[in-house]
Amino acid sequence: MPVEIPKDKWPGSVRTVTIGALPKDGGTRKCTVTVGGETTMPFLHYEGEIPNRPVVAIEIMDRQPDDWSPLLAEAWKDVMDDPAKWAVAAEQAGADLLVLELSLNNRNGEPTTPDEAVSAVKSVLAASGLPLIVFGPGQAEADNALLVPISEATKGERIVLGICEDKNYRTIVATAMANDHLVSARTAMDVNLAKQLNILISDMGLPLDRILMDPTTGALGYGIEYGFSVMERLRLAALQGDKMTQLPMIVTPGYEAWKIKESKVGEGVPETWGDWLNRAINWETLTAITLLESGADVLVLRHPESVKRVKRAIDELMSAKELV
Amino acid sequence: MALSGIQIYKLLPQTNCKECGFPTCLAFAMKLAAKQVELSSCPYVSEASKAQLEESAAPPIRLITLKSNGYEVKVGNEVVLYRHEKTFYNKSGLFVKLHTSQIENALIEETRRINQYQVNYVGMDLEVDGIAVEDDTHDPAKMKAAVTAIRSVSKKPLILISSAVDVLEAGLSQLSGETPLVCCANSTNWEKFAELAGKYKAILAIESDKIDEFVELTEKIKSKGIEDLVLIPNGKNLGHNLILQTQIRRAAIKANLRALGYPTLAFCSSPVEAAQAITKYAGFVVLDEFAAELIYSLLVLRQNIYTDPQKPIQVQPGLYEINNPKENDPVLVTTNFSITYFSVANEVEGSGLPAWLLVADAEGMSVLTAWAAGKFDADRIAKAVKSTNVTDKLSKHLLILPGSVAVLSGEVEAELPDWEIRVGPREAVDIPKFYKLALQVN
Amino acid sequence: MAEYKVRFDPNTEPVVVKSGTLIIEAAKQAGLDILQPCGGQGRCGRCIVQVMDGTVRHRSSLRLSKEDIQAGYALACQSIIESDILVRIPEQDKIERRLMSDRTALEIEIPPGYSPEYKQSLRRFSIQLSPPSYEDQTDDLTRLKKEITLKLGYRNIFIPLGLINKISQALRLGNWNVTIFLHIGELDDRMKYVQLVDILPGIIAEEDPLWGAAIDIGTTTVTLWLVDLMTGKVHAQVAEYNDQIRRGEDVISRIIYADKNGGLTELQQLVLGTINELMETACKRVKFHRVKPEDVYKVSVAGNTTMMHLFLGVPANNIRLSPFIPSFNQAPIIYAKEIGLKTHPFAIVDCLPGVASYVGADITAGVLSAGVDLADQLTLFLDVGTNGEMVLGSKEWLVTCACSAGPAFEGAGVQSGMRATTGAIEEVWINSNTYEPTYRVIGGGKPRGICGSGLISLLAEMFITGLIDKAGNLNPSLPTNRVREGEHGLEYVVVWAVEAYSGEDIVFTRVDVDNLLRAKAAIYAGFLVLAQSVGVPLESTEQVLIGGSFGKYLNIEKSIQIGLLPDLPWERFRFLGNTAVKGAYYALLDKHSRKRLDEIASKMTYIELSADNSFYEAFMSALFLPHTDLSKFPSVEKAMKSIQYSETI
Known part of the structure; x- marks a missing residue:
């Protein structure tokens, strides 16, 4: 007895965005990453197309980070003080692309100079052929000061430059436009704010297929439900045909999950929290999976084990296409 | 289908008599639409309107309550696919699986750990909801012993898992006065299972990986007088499970397909599977093993996903x-x-x-x-x-x-x-x- | 290239222009000066002309209706001459009127068919009593009551102690001819009762005025109309700032002040002081009659719930505390002397009914005077003050809510903001090429600051010209020295110090932009939540009635451009001025209107915005110019496109 299962047919779709440029297209990458293009809610292959699988990026820094969990230091060991080595290790750990985050201050505690930032980016580009995302230190002035020279020094690479925020987007967008890069637009867990920033950026003339949106998500236990619902709503709006929400979403579960006590702290926590390492990896993985199922296209992770688990989950979620 | 405030208002007396405790009939209608008040508060509603309003209020997914002495796990009664549309009401019941092959002491020790487990999350004490006992010995006596052993240290609701009716019956016989869940019925054994569930007033779970088969089975079992059912979409992998869970939920809510209007259960062998089960519609989540760090993260995830999104968005003080x-x-x-x-x-x-x-x-x-x-x-x-x-x-x-x-x-x-x-x-x-x-x- | 002859009326000397010339250029050639405050962008509509003969091509006709175009109207800055033409230049003041016609204050009409006999609850009767004698030993009070029952038919008569001692003297002084003032109330549909309000010796002529007052106690302004209850005519309209302002600008600070020791009494005395002074002033303004405040026998009072509490000296603290329950929504009728109102001591003081803590009698009175409760069409009624209160509905149902818009529209909370008085910039135009502003100042002198309508106009202009982006961020890279780094980040200089009254720059800061954005977003979000609560689309609103003193100065186009008002055809908007005092006036005159007011108050469904997330959602999406969902504002989208178009020419 066949049953008619109601299917959602959507008028809209997510835009396709390609990160990185091959030599023939003016870059130096050995491969590119294309995300987006979905015409359905996450992994509902029976309703629509999911032409590109979500990808996993590994977050590395321009120098040994000051405040990362010792568990991460243990996982990456001695590569952490050399972005080039770290990039290679990340590639070996299964990263589809890399996120390089710039520190506010250099090793000597002085503000990172544009030259230092440019050379870190160049060393990563030289060491690994993966497409690259570069995040500034997250302060308007420093971001602008570092990202502009990076953008100019890497013209044509189709790097994703971040972080564009509603109070600070003009400079980054302008330099991305001038140097054939992309931008990542970050807003604070709100559908409207996300949409507004996309409008502002596209008003400056940057084509929508060069924008990733980062809705900020919170970690498991720390507001992930808002991130989850904001992403579901953004994706639904995109499928309903709202152009300003039809951008692939980038999320940072690694950053979110590793900044909280559950992952950072091993001692003096309740016994019911269980084993530290497993808990921390669980936290990152569960945060990532929850966001994956609400529409994430690029997941930025930190621990190699989480990368393995999330990639396996993506495999299974994508292969279900053959089962229905 | 649920009616809007104005639609309900049109069915009310519109006298603004205020006897319901609300200043106007429209205010009362809006509260009714939000399911924050009972229709019986209105003394003057006509019989015809009453019938119409009650029908629209019936939930598309049946409410299922697992009961034991002093405990209850309610699942179902959900009305939306996405939590922002309203809210997810009844949190997925979180169960840990034990086996009849485990020796008694190990079983008791494990049960005690599960039973005692309590973790504080933003001022709330979260616990595991119950225990599932899986028959891996095909021996009724073992099942009986396992249930007895578990009951000696825990009163939390139980799920009994076996393909054999006599094994299940051995367990059920130890649980009089309770409403446990038994599984798994399928296309070959459903009649005997239905009979058993009827006899012990247990909730019956049906397993399949085909939507059509679920529809066929629920209708057949319902015709035997068993209405408290749970569906176990047993897909081939994570992605398949997501699709089956979504299809069941969607058919129940969007097409009001009563044959699929039941909560679901998911057996999970990895943290990732369990996380997906919680976010994507499982009424019961049964974990393969007990590990504090996993239970903690899943309890928190469940708490997060089932938070009412209509409440003003707050950060934690x-x-x-x-x-x-x-x-x-x-x-x-x-x-x-x-x-x-x-x-x-x-x-x-x-x-x-x-x-x-x-x-x-x-x-x-x-x-x-x-x-x-x-x-x-x-x-x-x-x-x-x-x-x-x-x-x-x-x-x-x-x-x-x-x-x-x-x-x-x-x-x-x-x-x-x-x-x-x-x-x-x-x-x-x-x-x-x-x-x-x-x-x-x- | 073709050449065309252009003649202007009233200046008839023709000029010859090349094909492709704009009318405005031809006019310049002919030595004519046509005003173009917007710098020739086709946005302000001030350069409107009428093409009497010949053809032109409209580059933009944003300001013109179909009928206008058919009648030959064209914007001089946007019309390209394509043949020999004759152009008429309308007189400037006619244009002003054309643009402003809906902004003129309404005259107060006496409600048609007014007669004190059928409508008025306060009545004056001159009656003759038979004098007492040794045979007729009836006491004075009983004699009076008996006569009232016998002659006027009223049975339940209440007489306050303060009047009993006046009766005997009045009867004897008037030689048993007296004039009595009765307030006729209804206990239910059948039972009436009367209260004696005054007794005077002698007969008073029927046509002599009988004075009453309609009052609206606003948080900022108190308005009083002095009315002859015999004819219904309003003889004086006066308004003054509420003296309570010195104890806090908004209701919340007043409530908190009232909670302090002695604060409640002080605030009550302050507002009574304002009202009593207004009463004096109003009496002096009346022409042809000598009126004293003591001659006022009946007062109807509208005002928000907090103002009503403070007016009566009732603690108001629960208004601000969740779940926001006031002491009363409907106060009983009292005598003036109970609170110290300087009218006749036994004057009837009727405090009109409200709905909730933040939807008071000013709003129910507004609904009454605007006729929302009788409307066949879906009507949105809006009263903007410190709070934005709004009502959506028709004769079938009414829903209402209040959102705290903040005082930005009253010019407060904005660095260069001021009230709409002399010296306030009330309208601004910014040239989209030079970013130079032109503005109009109330009273015409040097500008002192910017009032609410000026702020709306300024925000809209800055947005349309690209000085700010849709999020309100100032663009620092434009070729103008008016955008600069100020104390609060970037700011725009509206008036340079040398042109300003104070000798200091008048600036508009990022913080000001944010305050205005929040204010407009709160109001628009209120509309949206009301519409959502009953499941009707906001666009289906058939008329928008705007009350409140602020409403008079609101420019619809600019208000739509910034997303304050919904993008509906302009003809659906109507400004009604102070609808609260008007409603109080109707309630003062007509007992049927007064009854309708009770029905309105009982029928209005109050939507508490803090109860769920929908307001917050709507607010966030409105916190953008004009709105996050641009499809809700098609006319603004069109206007922006047309500017981009004119920039590229």
Whole structure:
């Protein structure tokens, strides 16, 4: 007895965005990453197309980070003080692309100079052929000061430059436009704010297929439900045909999950929290999976084990296409 | 289908008699639409309207209650596919699986651990809901012994798993007065299973990986008088399960297909599977093993996903560190309305200046609204200072009030005599300047 | 290239222009000066002309209706001459009127068919009593009551102690001819009762005025109309700032002040002081009659719930505390002397009914005077003050809510803001090429600041010209020295110091932009939540009635451009001025209107905005110019496109 299962047919779709440029297209990458293009809610292959699988990026820094969990230091060991080595290790750990985050201050505690930032980016580009995302230190002035020279020094690479925020987007967008890069637009867990920033950026003339949106998500236990619902709503709006929400979403579960006590702290926590390492990896993985199922296209992770688990989950979620 | 406030209003007497406790019939209708009040509060509603309203109120997914002596796990009654559309009502029941092959002592020890497990998350004590016992010996006596052993240390509701009716019956016979769940019925054994469920008033779970088969089975079993059913979509992998769960939920809610209007159960052998089961529609989640760190993360995820999204968006009250503050950095006070919090936090974070951000519980209101409503006053600010023990963390006690509640400074001083109270700017955007000018920090 | 002859009326000397010339250029050639405050962008509509003969091509006709175009109207700065033409230049003041016609204050009409006999609850009767004698030993009070029952038919008569001692003297002084003032009330549909309000010796002529007052106690402004209850005519309209302002600008600070020791009494005395002074002033303004405040026998009072509490000296603290329950929504009728109102001591004081803590009698009175409760069409009624209160509905149902818009529209909370008085900039135009502003100042002198309508106009202009982006961020890279780094980040200089009254720059800061954005977003979000609560689309609103003193100065186009008002055809908007005092006036005159007011108050469904997330959602999406969902504002989208178009020419 066949049953008619109601299917959602959507008028809209997510835009396709390609990160990185091959030599023939003016870059130096050995491969590119294309995300987006979905015409359905996450992994509902029976309703629509999911032409590109979500990808996993590994977050590395321009120098040994000051405040990362010792568990991460243990996982990456001695590569952490050399972005080039770290990039290679990340590639070996299964990263589809890399996120390089710039520190506010250099090793000597002085503000990172544009030259230092440019050379870190160049060393990563030289060491690994993966497409690259570069995040500034997250302060308007420093971001602008570092990202502009990076953008100019890497013209044509189709790097994703971040972080564009509603109070600070003009400079980054302008330099991305001038140097054939992309931008990542970050807003604070709100559908409207996300949409507004996309409008502002596209008003400056940057084509929508060069924008990733980062809705900020919170970690498991720390507001992930808002991130989850904001992403579901953004994706639904995109499928309903709202152009300003039809951008692939980038999320940072690694950053979110590793900044909280559950992952950072091993001692003096309740016994019911269980084993530290497993808990921390669980936290990152569960945060990532929850966001994956609400529409994430690029997941930025930190621990190699989480990368393995999330990639396996993506495999299974994508292969279900053959089962229905 | 659910009716809107205005549609319900048209079915009410429209006399604004106020006897229901609401000022107008329309106000009452809106509360009815939001399911926050019972129709019986209206003494004058006509029989015809009553019938119409009651029909529209029937939930598309049946409410299933697992019961044991002193415990209840309710699942079902859901009305939406996406939590933002309304809310997810009944949290997935979280169960841990034990086996009949385990020796008695191990079984008891494991049960005790599960039973005792309790973890505090933002002031709530979270627990595992119950235990599933899987028959891996095909021996009724073992099942009986296992159930007896579990019951000697735990009263939490049980799920019994076997392909053999006699094994299940051995377990059920030990659970009189309870409403456990038995599984798994399928296309070959369903008749015997239905009979068993009927006899012991148990809830029956059906397993399949085909939607059509579920529909066929639920209808057949329902015709035997068994109505409390649970579906176990047993897909080939994570992706397949997601699709089956979604199809069942969607058919029940969007097409009002009663044959699929039952909660589901998911057997999970990995954290990832369990996480997906919680976010994507499983009524019961049965874990393969007990590990504190996994249970904790899943209980938190469940708590998060089942939070009512209609409630004003709040951040958790408490002390937040921005830009690695030291013991002589100032404490900025604000409320727990998310936008207020974010605008202050972003401004400070973006400026690179270190601060302790003390978020007081103002019931999710912005500074001025909360102050106006009496939810952000000297008393609450003092309470926030004390509950976070911030005094002990710092060598310098400098508290900055939002400029818009400058009026509170005297009272706060009186409440916190050890603190220096300063009035900050009205607008978050002026905080960096305030640091530079008033606090002489660069 | 073709050449065309252009003649202007009233200046008839023709000029010859090349094909492709704009009318405005031809006019310049002919030595004519056509005003173009917007710098020739086709946005202000001030350069409107009428093409009497010949053809032109409209580059933009944003300001013109179909009928206008058919009648030959064209914007001089946007019309390209394509043949020999004759152009008429309308007189400038006619254009002003054309643009402003809906902004003129309404005259107060006496409600048609007014007669004190059928409508008025306060009545004056001159009656003759038979004098007492040794045979007729009836006491004075009984004699009076008996006569009232016998002659006028009223049975339940209440007489306050303060009047009993006046009766005997009045009867004897008037030689048993007296004039009595009765307030006729209804206990239910059948039972009436009367209260004696005054007794005077002698007969008073029927046509002599009988004075009453309609009052609206606003948080900022108190308005009083002095009315002759015999004819219904309003003889004086006066208004003054509420003296309570010195104890706090908004209701919340007043409530908190009232909670302090002695604060309640002080605030009550302050507002009574304002009203009593207004009463004096109003009496002096009346022409042809000598009126004293003591001659006022009946007062109807509208005002928000807090103002009503403070007026009566009732603690108001629970209004601000969740769940926001006031002491009363409907106060009983009282005598003036109970609170110290300087009218006749036994004057009837009727405080009109409200709905909730933040939807008071000013709104129910507004609904009454605007006729929302009788409307066949879906009507949105809006009263903007410190709070934005709004009502959506028709004769079938009414829903209402209040959102705290903040005082930005009253010019407060904005660095260069001020009230709409002399010296306030009330309208601004910014040239989209030079970013130079032109503005109009109330009273015409040097500008002192910017009032609410000026702020709306300024925000809209800055947005349309690209000085700010859709999020309100100032663009620092434009070729103008008016955008600069100020104390609060970037700011725009509207008036340079040398041109300003104070000798200091008048600036508009990022913080000001944010305050205005929040204010407009709160109001628009209120509309949206009301519409959502009953499941009707906001666009289906058939008329928008705007009350409140602020409403008079609101420019619809600019208000739509910034997303304050919904993008509906302009003809659906109507400004009604102070609808609260007008409603109080109707209630003062007509007992049927007064009854309708009770029905309105009982029928209005109050939507508490803090109860769930929908307001917050709507607010966030409205916190953008004009709105996050641009499809809700098609006319603004069109206007922006047309500017981009004109920039590229």
